[in-house]
Amino acid sequence: MTDDEQRRPVTTAATSLGILERLKSGGSMGPTGLASELGLAKSTVHRHLKTLEREGFVVPDDDGYRVGLRLLDFGIYARDQHQLYEVAKPKLDELAEQTGEKVWCVTEEQGRGFHLYGAAGAHSVRTPAREGTRSYLHQLAAGKAILSAFPDERVRDIVDRHGLPAKTPKTITAPDALFEELATIRERGFALNREEIVPKLHAVGVAVTDNEGHPVGAISISGPSNRLRGDRLTGDLADLLLGAANEVEINLNFS
Amino acid sequence: MTDDEQRRPVTTAATSLGILERLKSGGSMGPTGLASELGLAKSTVHRHLKTLEREGFVVPDDDGYRVGLRLLDFGIYARDQHQLYEVAKPKLDELAEQTGEKVWCVTEEQGRGFHLYGAAGAHSVRTPAREGTRSYLHQLAAGKAILSAFPDERVRDIVDRHGLPAKTPKTITAPDALFEELATIRERGFALNREEIVPKLHAVGVAVTDNEGHPVGAISISGPSNRLRGDRLTGDLADLLLGAANEVEINLNFS
DNA sequence: AAATCTTGTTCGAACAGTTCGAACGAGGGT
DNA sequence: ACCCTCGTTCGAACTGTTCGAACAAGATTT
Structure with a gap:
């Protein structure tokens, strides 16, 4: 059960989750900041954020986006x-x-x-x-x-x-x-x-x-x-x- | 701020999140069950699950996969x-x-x-x-x-x-x-x-x-x-x- | 105990979707 | 009033995803 490496990960989904993790560890951020930290294009991050927002996983903020309370729902x-x-x-x-x-x-x-x-x-x-x-x-x-x-x-x-x-x-x-x-x-x-x-x-x-x-x-x-x-x-x-x-x-x- | 419809959602990420939501509302499930309920190919769901698992968002279970405690970390x-x-x-x-x-x-x-x-x-x-x-x-x-x-x-x-x-x-x-x-x-x-x-x-x-x-x-x-x-x-x-x-x-x- | 389901998993190829960069518009700061 | 930075949109190249079929493994049945 200890698979060392994943053969074909869904990199697009992994990107979204990476954004989520960055928002948690680094606090609220906008597309520009996230893009530079994650090495992605601004437009790409923007699209991911909008998708995550639609599901309530992130929420607009004074400083960009923050992780949404939908995650508390899942977590609890x-x-x-x-x-x-x-x-x-x-x-x-x-x-x-x-x-x-x-x-x-x-x-x-x-x-x-x-x-x-x-x-x-x-x-x-x-x-x-x-x-x-x-x-x-x-x-x-x-x-x-x-x-x-x-x-x-x-x-x-x-x-x-x-x-x-x-x-x-x-x-x-x-x-x-x-x-x-x-x-x-x-x-x-x-x-x-x-x-x-x-x-x-x-x-x-x-x-x-x-x-x-x-x-x-x-x-x-x-x-x-x-x-x-x-x-x-x-x-x-x-x-x-x-x-x-x-x-x-x-x-x-x-x- | 009340955007009615999203122009170009990241459908791949949305699929992953959909799987997560299904696991929450429907309880633990394997690739086969999820695939039929979400209208996706078994192999697709499998790949998403593996990716989600790598990040700790889902975890293997007796009945397939369940939502992972990583989400509690985010939620809290x-x-x-x-x-x-x-x-x-x-x-x-x-x-x-x-x-x-x-x-x-x-x-x-x-x-x-x-x-x-x-x-x-x-x-x-x-x-x-x-x-x-x-x-x-x-x-x-x-x-x-x-x-x-x-x-x-x-x-x-x-x-x-x-x-x-x-x-x-x-x-x-x-x-x-x-x-x-x-x-x-x-x-x-x-x-x-x-x-x-x-x-x-x-x-x-x-x-x-x-x-x-x-x-x-x-x-x-x-x-x-x-x-x-x-x-x-x-x-x-x-x-x-x-x-x-x-x-x-x-x-x-x-x- | 053999056979037959069902399940989880892997693989290739066609296709669809995502990514990037550039350009636009808006807001804040100087 | 200007400029800079940010969020947003768009098109095109291309990378990654999707599907279906095939395989392996386990459980259940006869």
């Missing part, structure tokens, strides 16, 4: 369809209330982690993560928990495909170190993240698996490193997460 | 970019807590209403609305509040473009009735919805405008008709909403 649909979301959500709210920290629910798609839902506790801190955010699995506690539930072969495919880019000096960047870490996670049941994605940010993560042992995602608790450390991190919080994940798994298999 | 981005969202959100949470009902924040795009964020109170009921949902403005309390803040000419454009489709027997379907209602809303400051979109569901809505008087959206409270009626609906709740909208407006104009 995608999330609601996901089996993990509806089952995990109430439990996450509960965990956030109990711990006061930020609690996330993450799932894997195409070898990347997607933040499905985040519940904010009373003392939760701001992090770069939002709902919908796509991250590298090896940079997340929840992501490493997911990886630990995959067979090694699958992990190797993911590493081959996406690499192990670093976010901080503590990010795991060596495949060997990753596999070692995954073995540890499998033993103790939960994953840890100590400033591997954001300095001063720690997290615990536990995988949620279906009744065949395949991960459908993971849940995690994250917070400032001086609050999430020692016994609280590897004891209380980890236990809490393990129990929650277990509950979710049971509810998952009867729905 | 679109929402976070929206000026109204970040300002209104905390206020909505507060209102939901106070009233116990479901509180929504809606904005307009291309003449349609988009549910940006919904806060659930303790007694809030389930409705078809989710975040991201696109609705007809005339079917919503918040939508009518938005329309009431538009110049008549703009409202006429929107009615011409989208019509006034009915959801229940009480939905406004005549332009004259709509304009009459909008005049009433302008006078008293808030909009009402009495079973115009869902039977037994009532709502109050108030527009949020910028310092030039243009609506950036609206906020609403909705709930069962026997709880949202009489003085509570047009008195307490309406007042609460008016105050909240006012607060949001002030915060909006200084950010």
